[in-house]
Amino acid sequence: MAAVCLLLLVLLPLVSLLVQWLGSAGLAHAGELLGSARLGLLLGKTLALAMATTALALLIGVPLGALLARTDVAGRGLALGLHAFPLFLPPFLVALGWFQLLGRGGIWGTPLSARLLFAPLGVIAVLGLVFSPIVTGLTLLGLRGVDPSLEQAARVVAPPGRVMRRVLLPLAWPAIAFAALLVFALSVSELGVPALLRVQTYPAAVFARLAGQTYAPGEAFALVLPLLAVALVLLGLERRFLGARSFSSLKARGASLTTWPLGRARPWVSAGVWCLVFLGLYPLLALAWRARTASLGALLDWMGATPGQSLRVAALTGTVVATLGVVLGTRLARGRRFSAFLDALGVLAFIMPSAVLGVGLVATFHHRATHFIYATTAMLVVGLVARYFIVGVRTFASSVSQSPVELEQAAALAGAGYLRRMSRIVVPMHARALFATWLLAMVFALRDLDMVVLFYPPGRETLPIRIFTLEANGPVAILCGLACVHVVLTAGILAIGGLVYWRWSRT
Amino acid sequence: MDALKQNDVHIASSNGEVKRLVVGGEVAIGLVDTDDAEEARASGAHIVTVYPDQDGMGTLLMPTSLVLMRGAPHADAGRRLIDCLLGPDVEQRLAEHGAHIPLRPGVPVPEGVRPAADIRAMHVDYSALAARMREMEPWLRQWVGL
Numbered sequence: 001m002a003a004v005c006l007l008l009l010v011l012l013p014l015v016s017l018l019v020q021w022l023g024s025a026g027l028a029h030a031g032e033l034l035g036s037a038r039l040g041l042l043l044g045k046t047l048a049l050a051m052a053t054t055a056l057a058l059l060i061g062v063p064l065g066a067l068l069a070r071t072d073v074a075g076r077g078l079a080l081g082l083h084a085f086p087l088f089l090p091p092f093l094v095a096l097g098w099f100q101l102l103g104r105g106g107i108w109g110t111p112l113s114a115r116l117l118f119a120p121l122g123v124i125a126v127l128g129l130v131f132s133p134i135v136t137g138l139t140l141l142g143l144r145g146v147d148p149s150l151e152q153a154a155r156v157v158a159p160p161g162r163v164m165r166r167v168l169l170p171l172a173w174p175a176i177a178f179a180a181l182l183v184f185a186l187s188v189s190e191l192g193v194p195a196l197l198r199v200q201t202y203p204a205a206v207f208a209r210l211a212g213q214t215y216a217p218g219e220a221f222a223l224v225l226p227l228l229a230v231a232l233v234l235l236g237l238e239r240r241f242l243g244a245r246s247f248s249s250l251k252a253r254g255a256s257l258t259t260w261p262l263g264r265a266r267p268w269v270s271a272g273v274w275c276l277v278f279l280g281l282y283p284l285l286a287l288a289w290r291a292r293t294a295s296l297g298a299l300l301d302w303m304g305a306t307p308g309q310s311l312r313v314a315a316l317t318g319t320v321v322a323t324l325g326v327v328l329g330t331r332l333a334r335g336r337r338f339s340a341f342l343d344a345l346g347v348l349a350f351i352m353p354s355a356v357l358g359v360g361l362v363a364t365f366h367h368r369a370t371h372f373i374y375a376t377t378a379m380l381v382v383g384l385v386a387r388y389f390i391v392g393v394r395t396f397a398s399s400v401s402q403s404p405v406e407l408e409q410a411a412a413l414a415g416a417g418y419l420r421r422m423s424r425i426v427v428p429m430h431a432r433a434l435f436a437t438w439l440l441a442m443v444f445a446l447r448d449l450d451m452v453v454l455f456y457p458p459g460r461e462t463l464p465i466r467i468f469t470l471e472a473n474g475p476v477a478i479l480c481g482l483a484c485v486h487v488v489l490t491a492g493i494l495a496i497g498g499l500v501y502w503r504w505s506r507t
Numbered sequence: 508m509d510a511l512k513q514n515d516v517h518i519a520s521s522n523g524e525v526k527r528l529v530v531g532g533e534v535a536i537g538l539v540d541t542d543d544a545e546e547a548r549a550s551g552a553h554i555v556t557v558y559p560d561q562d563g564m565g566t567l568l569m570p571t572s573l574v575l576m577r578g579a580p581h582a583d584a585g586r587r588l589i590d591c592l593l594g595p596d597v598e599q600r601l602a603e604h605g606a607h608i609p610l611r612p613g614v615p616v617p618e619g620v621r622p623a624a625d626i627r628a629m630h631v632d633y634s635a636l637a638a639r640m641r642e643m644e645p646w647l648r649q650w651v652g653l
Contacts, residue, residue: 042652105530114533195520200652204653205653209648216644219645472522472523472524473522473526473543
């Protein structure tokens with residue numbers, strides 16, 4: 001049943017896209033459109049931006065992940081949490097903060113800073129910083145998953161730095177490579193940050209054909225084909241070089257790992273780490289500073305029901321993703337039939353540019369018969385589940401893979417059916433992982449803009465959509481105020497969720 | 508249009524961005540709506556609102572339009588909404604809060620906005636324009652680089 005849902009949510013939109021493309025007016029000049037040198041250059045530029053962003057994220061994230069994983073940097077836990085926090089916000093919101101800081105009229109703005117920000121370099125810097133926690137986190141997990149005996153053997157003959165470079169990081173490469181793939185995929189998809197920083201990218205060309213006066217869905221369908229090709233190449237790389245290792249690498253070993261003392265370098269290294277952490281937080285502080293003149297009444301007027309809508313959509317998405325995660329994550333962890341195919345489908349849905357999946361969902365659901373979905377909040381949930389269900393599957397699979405399968409086998413031998421085994425063994429045993437899955441899916445749904453902006457029903461916009469659409473013409477203080485509301489909302493959910501998870505771990 | 512682009516014109520994504528570019532001094536002039544110009548003026552920016560081509564073809568005055576869809580399920584309610592929105596009270600509020608130009612004589616306009624009677628308006632055939640825009644859309648997308 002869960003597999004059928006996924007096929008409907010992911011495979012069907014891709015098939016609908018193909019059918020629409022074959023039947024639409026876009027086909028008539030698809031060859032001319034796809035062969036256009038201008039659009040080819042735009043695609044090349046977008047891919048180059050994504051590669052540069054990935055390189056920057058690796059440059060920041062790998063050393064930072066290594067330091068936080070294995071050294072005695074001051075306040076490691078807090079540093080990791082604060083470094084990761086901007087990742088849970090819509091990237092364009094962080095870009096808005098950089099605009100308030102470094103734009104021509106910004107807090108620290110000069111003509112030079114504005115020129116650098118509103119350029120491809122600005123896009124690379126903003127996205128590289130926002131996405132670097134993905135690399136930091138996965139590097140950290142990858143390093144913690146290395147067999148301690150290998151490290152101990154290497155330490156006998158080599159200093160820590162050499163051990164890190166020649167032994168630990170190479171062993172953690174599946175996690176780092178997976179992080180690079182995720183950052184690249186998210187960068188190719190990104191619509192809000194380039195739009196704000198006035199850099200044209202390929203997804204904007206797709207969006208321009210689905211929005212406003214220049215509605216040309218046939219052309220949009222044609223234009224997403226190169227993006228689909230990019231997604232299939234990324235999937236091929238993931239399957240070929242990572243496959244199951246990318247989720248099994250998220251397992252942290254139970255054995256205690258030695259912390260390497262930094263000695264006299266500790267204050268300097270710690271200062272460097274914290275400078276990097278605060279670099280990611282400055283734009284949020286800038287938003288708060290600019291929002292200080294906004295009146296509460298005006299803010300509530302402009303905000304409307306969008307925070308409630310955001311929470312509603314996120315909670316529903318989290319619930320559906322968590323449910324799919326339990327069913328399919330268990331299958332993936334146990335290597336059941338078709339689980340690899342469904343996992344590949346999930347990875348494809350996550351890494352393909354939002355425009356592809358979004359346009360496919362429009363092609364699937366924009367019909368009279370499915371109006372009850374397309375014109376309601378359900379459409380947002382459908383799109384977000386299609387995009388992020390793999391987060392639930394992989395998170396839950398990672399937990400299940402660490403528990404012995406014999407418990408379930410014994411229950412099966414004793415006559416317990418599937419539902420009974422799931423409800424009496426798997427779910428209770430991995431309840432914390434289920435909660436973490438729900439929380440993670442909820443936060444991803446809360447931050448999403450690139451998907452939902454393509455098909456949100458009028459009057460059902462979420463807070464990121466409201467901020468994005470207001471960015472063009474809204475009062476600056478109100479805009480920054482709304483951004484701060486989103487930051488507080490996300491921080492609140494993470495804080496409450498983290499507290500619940502921590503209390504649960506202690507019982 | 509091509510000559511305009513070769514003249515190093517900046518193609519912004521929205522009226523709001525044009526306003527920011529002019530207020531920030533990044534460009535000397537920008538094409539916007541009256542509400543954006545009025546917002547800039549009210550915020551204390553050193554700008555002047557110019558109604559172009561008053562000695563020539565006239566300034567483009569774009570009406571804010573309401574449309575009742577053919578076959579609408581709640582057509583009566585739609586007509587009542589249209590009648591309300593076209594009333595003098597709403598027109599005055601749009602002028603006060605959004606710097607719209609009222610069409611009714613006698614509706615006061617905010618400082619910095621000219622009444623319609625004082626503007627030489629460009630004559631536009633919107634039906635012909637709509638048809639021409641549909642033809643031009645692919646070229647326009649190419650012109651902006653998308």
